[in-house]
Every structure is written in structure tokens, then in C-alpha cells.
Amino acid sequence: MISNIEEDRQVCVSAPGKIILFGEHAVVLGKTAIATSLSLRAKIVITRNTENKLNLELPDLKEFGSGSWPLEEFRKLNDFPKGDIADPLKPFECNPEFLNQLLTFTSVKGIATFLFLFSAITQCTKGFNIKLSSDLPIGAGLGSSASFCVGLCGGLLEAMDIYACGKCDQCKGAHKNSDGEHNPCTVQSDLINLWSLQGEKLMHGTPSGIDNAVSTFGKALTFTRRAGYKILDRGIPPLRILITNTRVGRSTKILVENVINRSQKYTDLIDPVSNLIDTISMQCLACFERYEADSNFDELQSAMELMFDMNQSLLSGCYGVGHSSIDNIVSITKSMGLHTKLTGAGGGGCVITLLKPSTDSQQLEQLKKALSDAGYESWEATIGDPGVLIKSL
Ligand SMILES: Nc1ncnc2c1ncn2[C@@H]1O[C@H](COP(=O)(O)OP(=O)(O)O)[C@@H](O)[C@H]1O
Ligand SMILES: C[C@@](O)(CCOP(=O)(O)O)CC(=O)O
Numbered sequence: 001m002i003s004n005i006e007e008d009r010q011v012c013v014s015a016p017g018k019i020i021l022f023g024e025h026a027v028v029l030g031k032t033a034i035a036t037s038l039s040l041r042a043k044i045v046i047t048r049n050t051e052n053k054l055n056l057e058l059p060d061l062k063e064f065g066s067g068s069w070p071l072e073e074f075r076k077l078n079d080f081p082k083g084d085i086a087d088p089l090k091p092f093e094c095n096p097e098f099l100n101q102l103l104t105f106t107s108v109k110g111i112a113t114f115l116f117l118f119s120a121i122t123q124c125t126k127g128f129n130i131k132l133s134s135d136l137p138i139g140a141g142l143g144s145s146a147s148f149c150v151g152l153c154g155g156l157l158e159a160m161d162i163y164a165c166g167k168c169d170q171c172k173g174a175h176k177n178s179d180g181e182h183n184p185c186t187v188q189s190d191l192i193n194l195w196s197l198q199g200e201k202l203m204h205g206t207p208s209g210i211d212n213a214v215s216t217f218g219k220a221l222t223f224t225r226r227a228g229y230k231i232l233d234r235g236i237p238p239l240r241i242l243i244t245n246t247r248v249g250r251s252t253k254i255l256v257e258n259v260i261n262r263s264q265k266y267t268d269l270i271d272p273v274s275n276l277i278d279t280i281s282m283q284c285l286a287c288f289e290r291y292e293a294d295s296n297f298d299e300l301q302s303a304m305e306l307m308f309d310m311n312q313s314l315l316s317g318c319y320g321v322g323h324s325s326i327d328n329i330v331s332i333t334k335s336m337g338l339h340t341k342l343t344g345a346g347g348g349g350c351v352i353t354l355l356k357p358s359t360d361s362q363q364l365e366q367l368k369k370a371l372s373d374a375g376y377e378s379w380e381a382t383i384g385d386p387g388v389l390i391k392s393l
């Protein structure tokens with residue numbers, strides 16, 4: 001018999017999307033990338049049920065909508081994670097055999113990812129109703145997959161009362177914001193981040209880990225595969241960024257695989273490119289530090305504009321992840337003296353344009369209309385938002 005408290009308990013979690021300022025794809029190859037969170041967020045609501053079922057609603061995935069499965073259906077699978085490996089405090093990769101068994105329930109990789117994380121974290125011991133929706137365009141380079149994983153893992157760990165910190169005061173909600181939400185402590189956030197990385201691996205094979213890190217911790221951070229994340233405690237300077245969605249769908253998994261294959265096949269040609277992108281990321285950090293010291297925004301803006309152009313040229317011309325729609329937006333914004341680069345995996349998806357401090361509302365409307373007339377949707381980004389937020393009712 002579930003106690004009333006548990007049965008009535010509701011866990012609400014949100015996790016931000018992101019933009020990568022510099023270093024996408026190169027970060028998969030071990031170089032430095034810089035990313036910052038967005039105000040667009042994935043939202044998950046988790047409530048208990050007494051039906052011993054998983055009831056799932058994914059309103060943003062029209063081809064799915066909703067689904068319901070008895071928990072026993074998963075527990076009886078040959079490769080259901082159990083025993084020593086199945087310690088929810090020690091994130092583990094999905095067994096390929098188990099993935100194949102999960103893919104008998106759904107052909108959608110994202111849902112199979114959901115079912116893996118649900119099975120691994122909850123052991124399918126309790127029935128839950130789960131609804132996941134998002135402000136983020138899906139598959140557009142703004143980290144929707146990572147925010148999906150981070151929100152889900154944060155919510156499931158909370159709903160199962162699984163805390164790497166043993167449920168410290170912060171994770172008990174000692175420092176709630178005005179909406180009654182709290183950021184989990186660093187120890188619990190690291191657990192959420194590592195589980196989310198396992199989800200990202202299922203989504204697109206060889207993620208660097210930057211997307212789930214910035215969705216977990218928020219603000220802005222640098223990332224390398226070797227050293228992991230380093231949060232920029234002072235955030236980033238007040239850059240004005242316009243996000244434009246090409247509305248061209250693409251597969252992060254395929255784009256990432258293509259860059260890896262090109263790097264392995266043409267190592268002597270691509271390594272210098274990756275090293276230059278690493279230099280761009282490091283130069284961006286140096287510019288941020290210089291701005292902190294001298295507040296010379298014009299100097300910062302000029303350097304950022306050059307680095308945007310360089311990184312875009314290298315991504316498109318050398319890594320091969322450009323697209324004609326991206327080139328079109330680069331051209332439209334350049335005609336207005338602005339500089340644009342793709343963000344995320346490229347091949348369509350979203351681009352980011354560096355607005356000038358002097359770009360006034362009339363110029364911005366003129367730019368957005370030119371982009372809209374060309375078939376693109378654009379909006380000024382709010383960056384540096386908090387990472388995963390949890391509200392337990
Ligand atoms: N709101 C959502 N609802 C359901 N699935 C989602 C949602 N957001 C992301 N996903 C999953 O993430 C996948 C997109 O991941 P990816 O190709 O990496 O694009 P992105 O650049 O947005 O991270 C989708 O195909 C879907 O499986
Ligand atoms: C291309 C890459 O650098 C970022 C992928 O971003 P997104 O999934 O397109 O939002 C891959 C990675 O770092 O995992």
C-alpha cells in the first residue's frame with residue numbers, strides 16, 4: 001500500500017538548452033569548447049501511480065504522443081540491468097542487448113533512451129506517470145536531447161529519493177527560489193550529469209558531454225573530454241546573441257560520426273583545423289578575462305566577430321557540417337554588418353548571430369524580418385540561465 005504522501009507526491013524538474021559559442025565537433029575530438037545555457041527549458045512532471053505501470057506523455061513527439069507499459073514488461077527482459085551493475089549511484093552504459101530489447105517497444109531512439117534511464121534508475125520498482133515537454137526546438141542544435149536527459153535523470157533520482165550526497169540541506173530544498181525550486185548540490189548534479197551522458201550516448205553515439213554538463217550546471221562553462229567541465233563562475237560578458245532556426249532537420253549522430261570519420265581518414269588535414277578551433281576557444285576565454293579587467297566591450301566585440309567568422313568557416317569548409325540555409329543566414333546578417341556561426345551539430349539546425357551593443361530595436365526588427373522573409377525564425381537569446389531545477393511537492 002503506497003502511503004498517501006508518496007502517492008500524492010509530485011516532482012517537477014526543468015533543465016535548460018544551450019548554445020555552443022565555440023568548439024562544437026572539435027570538442028568530440030578532445031579540444032576545448034565553450035557553451036552557455038539558454039532560458040529555453042525542458043520540463044518534466046513525475047507523479048506516482050498505484051498501477052505498477054509507466055505512463056509516459058511526450059506531447060512534443062507527435063509520432064508518439066503517449067504510451068503505457070506494465071513495469072513487469074521491462075523487468076522480464078533478458079538483459080534488464082540488475083544485480084551489482086545496477087547501482088543507481090554508479091551510472092553505467094546501456095548494454096547493447098538491452099537496447100535491442102527496448103527497441104522492441106519503440107522504434108524512436110529517444111524513447112528507448114527514456115526507457116533505459118527509467119529502468120536503470122528506478123529498477124522498475126514503482127509506477128510513475130511522467131510528462132516531458134520542452135520550449136526547445138527538437139534536433140536544432142540547442143541541446144534538446146541533453147535537456148531531455150538531464151530533466152529526466154534529475155526527476156527520477158528525486159522521485160526515487162536517490163541522492164549521491166545522502167540528501168544534504170541543499171537537496172532538501174534549503175535554498176529554494178521564488179518558484180519553490182532548488183538546484184541540486186554539486187555532488188547530486190554530478191550524478192545527474194553522468195546519468196545524462198549515458199542517455200546522450202544512446203541518442204547520438206559519441207557525445208563529448210558538453211551538452212549535458214551545461215544543461216545540468218547552467219551558466220557558462222568550458223569543456224574538454226579529458227578535464228570535463230569548468231564552470232565560468234563570473235559567467236560570460238553581456239554578449240547580445242540572436243538565435244535563428246534554419247528549420248532544417250538533421251541528425252546530430254550522423255553529423256558527429258561524419259566529422260570523426262573525416263578526422264580519422266584525413267588526420268594530417270583535420271588535426272590542424274581542430275587545433276585552430278581549440279585556439280579560438282582559448283582566445284575567447286582570454287578575451288573574456290581581458291574584458292573583466294578593462295571593460296573594453298568594443299575590443300571584445302571585434303575579437304568575437306573575427307572568431308565567429310573563423311569558427312564558422314572551419315566548421316563548414318573543413319569539418320563539412322555547413323548547409324546552404326546556414327550560408328544564406330550568414331550572408332543576410334553579413335549584409336547588415338553582423339557575424340554568424342552555426343551552433344551545435346550544424347547541417348541545418350540553429351545559428352547564432354552576434355548583435356552589436358548599438359543594434360537598436362528598429363535594426364533588430366529589420367533583421368528579423370529579412371530572416372523571416374527568407375523562411376527562418378529568429379529570437380534574441382537570454383543566456384546564462386540556471387541549470388537543472390527541482391521542485392518536489
Ligand atoms: N521535448 C522532447 N520530447 C521528446 N523527445 C525529445 C525532446 N527533446 C529532445 N528529444 C529527443 O532528442 C532528440 C534530438 O536530439 P539531437 O539530435 O541531439 O538534437 P539537439 O540538437 O536538439 O540536441 C530527438 O530526436 C528526441 O529523441
Ligand atoms: C556536435 C556536438 O559538439 C554538439 C551537439 O549539439 P546538439 O546535439 O546538436 O545540440 C556533439 C557533442 O559535443 O556531443
Ligand SMILES: [Mg+2]
Pocket residue numbers: 143144145146211252
Ligand atoms: Mg543533442
